[in-house]
Amino acid sequence: MDLTPDEPTRERVGRARSLGREWVRPLGLEADRMGRPTPPDHPFFAQLVELGLGGTRWTGGPEAGERGPGNARATLCVAEELSYWDRGVAVSFPGPGLGEPPILSLGSDEQRERFLAPFRKRDRPRWGAFAMTEPGAGSDVAGIRTSARREGDDWILDGDKSFAANASRADWIVVWATVDASRGREGHRAFVVERGAPGLGDFKVERKMGLKAYESTSFSLRQCRVPGANLLGGREPAALRAGFEGAMKSFNATRPTIAAMAVGMGRAALDESLAFARTEGLLGDVRVRDRLERIRRRLRVARLLCWRAAWLADHRQPNVLEASMSKALAPGVTFEAAALGMELLGAVGGRGDHLIEKLFRDAKAMDIVEGTGQIQRLLMARKLVGLPRDPS
Amino acid sequence: MIDFAASSEVTLLQQTARALAHDRLAPAERRREAERSVDPALRALFEEVGLARLELPEALGGAALGALARALVLEELGAGDPGAALALDPLGPAAYVLEELGGHEALCTYGAPLLAKPGARAVLIHDRRPQLRDRGGSVRGRFPWVPSDRVDLLVVLEMERGYVVREGIELEPLRGAGLRAAGASELRLENAPIAESWVSTPATRRAHARARLYVASLLVGVLRRACEYSRDYALEREAFGRPIAHHQALAFLIADMATAVDGCRLLVHDAAWRLDQGDAALEPCAAAFVECSEQALFVTPNALQLLGGHGFMQDHPVEKFMRDARSLSLLLGGVDAAREESGRDLGELRGPVALGLGETSWT
Numbered sequence: 001m002d003l004t005p006d007e008p009t010r011e012r013v014g015r016a017r018s019l020g021r022e023w024v025r026p027l028g029l030e031a032d033r034m035g036r037p038t039p040p041d042h043p044f045f046a047q048l049v050e051l052g053l054g055g056t057r058w059t060g061g062p063e064a065g066e067r068g069p070g071n072a073r074a075t076l077c078v079a080e081e082l083s084y085w086d087r088g089v090a091v092s093f094p095g096p097g098l099g100e101p102p103i104l105s106l107g108s109d110e111q112r113e114r115f116l117a118p119f120r121k122r123d124r125p126r127w128g129a130f131a132m133t134e135p136g137a138g139s140d141v142a143g144i145r146t147s148a149r150r151e152g153d154d155w156i157l158d159g160d161k162s163f164a165a166n167a168s169r170a171d172w173i174v175v176w177a178t179v180d181a182s183r184g185r186e187g188h189r190a191f192v193v194e195r196g197a198p199g200l201g202d203f204k205v206e207r208k209m210g211l212k213a214y215e216s217t218s219f220s221l222r223q224c225r226v227p228g229a230n231l232l233g234g235r236e237p238a239a240l241r242a243g244f245e246g247a248m249k250s251f252n253a254t255r256p257t258i259a260a261m262a263v264g265m266g267r268a269a270l271d272e273s274l275a276f277a278r279t280e281g282l283l284g285d286v287r288v289r290d291r292l293e294r295i296r297r298r299l300r301v302a303r304l305l306c307w308r309a310a311w312l313a314d315h316r317q318p319n320v321l322e323a324s325m326s327k328a329l330a331p332g333v334t335f336e337a338a339a340l341g342m343e344l345l346g347a348v349g350g351r352g353d354h355l356i357e358k359l360f361r362d363a364k365a366m367d368i369v370e371g372t373g374q375i376q377r378l379l380m381a382r383k384l385v386g387l388p389r390d391p392s
Numbered sequence: 393m394i395d396f397a398a399s400s401e402v403t404l405l406q407q408t409a410r411a412l413a414h415d416r417l418a419p420a421e422r423r424r425e426a427e428r429s430v431d432p433a434l435r436a437l438f439e440e441v442g443l444a445r446l447e448l449p450e451a452l453g454g455a456a457l458g459a460l461a462r463a464l465v466l467e468e469l470g471a472g473d474p475g476a477a478l479a480l481d482p483l484g485p486a487a488y489v490l491e492e493l494g495g496h497e498a499l500c501t502y503g504a505p506l507l508a509k510p511g512a513r514a515v516l517i518h519d520r521r522p523q524l525r526d527r528g529g530s531v532r533g534r535f536p537w538v539p540s541d542r543v544d545l546l547v548v549l550e551m552e553r554g555y556v557v558r559e560g561i562e563l564e565p566l567r568g569a570g571l572r573a574a575g576a577s578e579l580r581l582e583n584a585p586i587a588e589s590w591v592s593t594p595a596t597r598r599a600h601a602r603a604r605l606y607v608a609s610l611l612v613g614v615l616r617r618a619c620e621y622s623r624d625y626a627l628e629r630e631a632f633g634r635p636i637a638h639h640q641a642l643a644f645l646i647a648d649m650a651t652a653v654d655g656c657r658l659l660v661h662d663a664a665w666r667l668d669q670g671d672a673a674l675e676p677c678a679a680a681f682v683e684c685s686e687q688a689l690f691v692t693p694n695a696l697q698l699l700g701g702h703g704f705m706q707d708h709p710v711e712k713f714m715r716d717a718r719s720l721s722l723l724l725g726g727v728d729a730a731r732e733e734s735g736r737d738l739g740e741l742r743g744p745v746a747l748g749l750g751e752t753s754w755t
Contacts, residue, residue: 001460003665004749006393073394263747271744283739286732293735297659297679300747304658305651307394325651378640380647385627385637 003307009074013081019051020085028086031213032358037205038092038213040169045094045125054094054125058104058116072253072310076260080303083264087362088213090261091165095119096128098165098254099174102190103128106233115172115192129170131161131219139375141176142184146221148177148191153228155191157199157221167217168203171195174232175221190232199224210361251316252323255370256309259330262366263303266334269359270295273341276356282344295337302330321383328376331367338363396661402461408441409468417472418617421709424573428541430479435510438480443469445507448487449496452504459602459667463609463660470613474716475573477610478539479513482506485603485724486514486547492599493554493590502556502587506544514545516603517579518725522550530583531557537566539719541575546584549600549724553591560584570712570719594672597733601677603724604733605663608677611684611720612657615691618713619649622695625708629699642698649694652687659683666749678733685721685730692717 005013027038038044048054082090096103096119103115119126137143146159157177167173172194180187193200202220228234274283274292282288305326312319341356342349349357367373381387398406416434424430438444447462448454455461469477478484483503490498506512515538524533531548546557561584568576623646626637636642663676692714696703703710721727738745746752 001398001661001665002393002395003662004394004751009393267745267747274738274741274745278741289735289738290731292738293679293682293731296738296745296747297683297734300662300676300679301655301659301683303747304662305655308396308654308658311394311396321650322654324647325654328647329651329655374644377644377647380650381637381640381643384646384650385623385635385643387638387640387643 003304005073005077009071009077012074013077016078016081017085020082023047024082024085024089028089028213029355029358031088032210035207035212037215038089040125040127045092048094049122049125052122054119055122056096056100056116056119058100058112058120060113060117060120072256072313073307075253076257076306076310079257080260080264080267080306083261084268085264086213087261087265087366088211091211092214094125094127096126097170098130099128099170099172099192101254102130102174102232103192106190108234111192111229111232118171127166127170129164129167129173129217131164131167131173132176133162133164135160135162135218139372141188144176144178144188145181146175146177147181148179148189151225155226155228155231157191157193157224157226160218160220162218163206163216164219165214165216167219168205168215173200173219177221191226192230192232193221193224193226194230197224197226209364210358211365251313251319253310253313255323255327255376256306256313256319258366258370259302259309259326260306262330262334262363263299263306265359265363265366266295266299266302266330266337269334269337269341269356269363270299272354272356272359273337273344276341276348277344280344288344291340295333295340298333299337302326302333305329321380324371324376324379327371328373328380331363331373334363334366335360398460398464402457402464405442405446405457405461406464406468409443409465410471412437412441412443413468413472413613417469417476418709421473421476421573421712422706424473424476425712426572428568428572428575430476430573432510434476435480444480444482448483448503448507449499451496452499452507459605459664460661463605463612463664466606466609467613467616467657467660470610471617472613473573474610474614474720475539475571477613478571478574482509482512483514484516485606486516486545488602488606489516489547489549489554489596489599490556492595492602493592494588498556498588498590502545502547502558509544511542512544513540513542514547515540515543515579516547516549516724518549518600518723518729520551520725520729524548524581526555526586527583530560530585531555531581532583533581535579535581537568537722538577538579539568539571539574539723541565541577543577543579546579546581549596549603552593552596553589554596554599555586555589557581557584558587568719570715570717597674598672600724600733601663601672601674602667604681604730605660605667605673605677607720607723608656608660608663608680608684611681611688611717612653612660614713614717614720615653615656615684615688618692618695618710618717619646619653621708621710621713622646622649622698622703625702626698636698645694645698649691652691656680656684656687669749671749675734675737678730681721681724681730682727682734685717685727688717688721 149156175193178187199222204218205215309322338360445454446457524531562580563577566576659680663680666673696710
């Protein structure tokens with residue numbers, strides 16, 4: 001047993017801390033104040049690329065190089081630290097983002113080279129995006145309506161997508177569509193839709209309660225023509241997708257990473273609350289100390305749940321239950337931390353210009369993205385009691 | 393790097409404890425509760441498989457295995473029968489006070505004789521207020537409850553000192569709210585001579601931390617069993633045409649209960665791991681005690697609730713889980729004292745809060 005990150009990871013966390021203090025926190029506050037995401041041409045993004053960030057796990061190698069060595073634990077530690085400074089800015093970082101896993105798992109070598117290799121050039125900040133959610137289909141992904149229809153060698157996509165991070169600045173978006181809506185997930189196909197594709201448009205950067213530093217963008221596909229070469233998992237879509245979904249489901253590293261981000265935000269709320277309480281001389285009050293004690297304790301529980309899920313993922317051990325536990329628990333703790341912070345601030349919290357007030361708004365999203373708390377409980381219940389998918 | 397696996401030696405010991413708890417502790421828990429004792433054969437087995445001395449130094453016939461091993465074993469025993477776990481461990485958490493305050497010598501002087509006496513019990517209390525009055529080397533007073541029917545060695549932990557009493561201890565039997573397999577008595581001391589006393593606030597706090605972790609580990613076991621027992625029941629019991637576990641209200645509750653148990657366990661392991669790294673882990677041990685106590689109030693009543701009316705009846709052990717868990721949380725000064733220790737440093741902290749060991753030094 002070892003419950004501390006190794007030296008290389010600690011160094012990465014240390015670098016994230018410096019970056020966080022100097023850039024991430026101020027940019028997050030600025031975006032929140034101005035009510036818009038950090039613009040893609042902001043020099044910060046170019047600097048990140050110079051620092052070697054914003055790359056891809058795709059190494060280009062033929063065999064083992066299919067994907068770089070996974071280190072979910074290290075990824076998670078860095079994500080927690082960046083989110084401590086500002087989770088919105090952390091999500092706005094350049095890189096292939098959530099579009100990378102499907103390309104790695106479903107794509108051919110040629111597709112990986114085409115879509116991921118440019119991220120290795122480090123010539124400019126590049127983003128990838130991922131679009132599953134639609135106005136009428138969130139947690140129930142089987143309900144997506146965006147259609148894909150063959151026309152010669154091309155595909156024609158029609159539909160609307162919602163809340164896709166970094167979509168309007170992305171070089172490409174992995175768009176999920178259905179070839180037959182009556183077949184549910186069976187009918188799903190993933191396409192890489194490139195910027196400038198005819199029919200891709202109506203980008204609308206949504207206005208959000210918090211996490212304003214990254215764009216959550218809705219867009220539409222109107223008779224959008226996509227070359228056949230952009231369909232991921234072309235020949236054996238069903239088998240490949242089953243493999244992709246199986247991998248996502250069995251060794252899930254995304255949910256604990258999102259949960260770790262929540263832990264980082266909760267830590268920020270706790271530190272700010274403590275600083276305020278100290279300045280105001282509130283720490284002699286047992287009631288105050290007891291509640292802060294609970295927050296620290298629960299944040300530690302949350303972090304340990306995240307770490308355990310990531311450790312299992314790194315060892316290719318099934319971790320569905322553990323990943324969902326972390327994702328179900330952490331956001332609630334973070335929200336509690338921010339809500340307590342507001343209470344300690346008292347009327348100062350009502351002004352709307354304190355970091356804790358921002359965290360209070362930011363925190364709520366964590367129980368929604370990457371599977372709501374309710375979806376996590378469904379997943380856990382399937383494991384724990386075999387809850388049927390359709391309980392009728 | 394972050395790694396949650398225990399060593400194979402410790403895992404083997406954990407499996408031994410699990411088998412013993414499953415095969416021997418759990419099945420006879422009601423009989424043991426009625427008889428307020430553990431049978432000698434079980435005691436002999438406990439000693440034989442090395443569970444009585446696993447943390448003690450080798451000079452005392454122990455395995456010097458450390459805090460994590462102890463925590464893993466105690467979870468298993470707690471899942472079997474926490475009262476029996478207390479009764480089977482001759483020194484229990486009292487050993488920590490002897491070791492931290494009196495060192496190896498005290499462990500040999502006061503601890504070793506009990507190891508040779510079958511059924512002997514060292515009882516540790518935290519006399520916070522205090523209720524026992526020291527009158528120049530002898531104490532008098534009453535302490536309302538200890539989970540034992542015999543006290544061969546009384547170890548008293550105050551805020552700044554610890555002391556041991558071997559004679560002049562009267563016991564008034566009580567019914568006991570829980571942990572009845574270990575017995576239940578009121579302590580009455582009438583000019584009982586203090587055999588030895590040590591003054592040291594840091595050592596007192598270290599001993600208290602380790603003792604709290606001992607109890608927290610037992611609580612994890614109780615919570616785990618409550619969670620598993622009620623889940624199994626909810627899968628068998630049908631209502632409105634399906635197992636009650638398949639109604640979403642209960643399915644979600646079961647998921648949250650399982651999460652709570654895992655969270656408690658991880659916090660206990662984290663604190664134990666820190667102790668094994670040589671850290672005093674004052675706050676993490678206290679936090680583990682508080683967390684397990686808080687979550688016990690979520691997990692055990694809901695376990696009972698899942699069984700409905702059956703949960704309230706004594707044919708099922710879930711009502712016992714609820715009583716045992718609450719009783720464990722009353723030990724060693726209880727939850728508020730632990731909360732005080734767990735939050736103590738927050739008043740003095742100047743920089744960011746560290747969740748992990750040595751975290752503020754990462755740069």
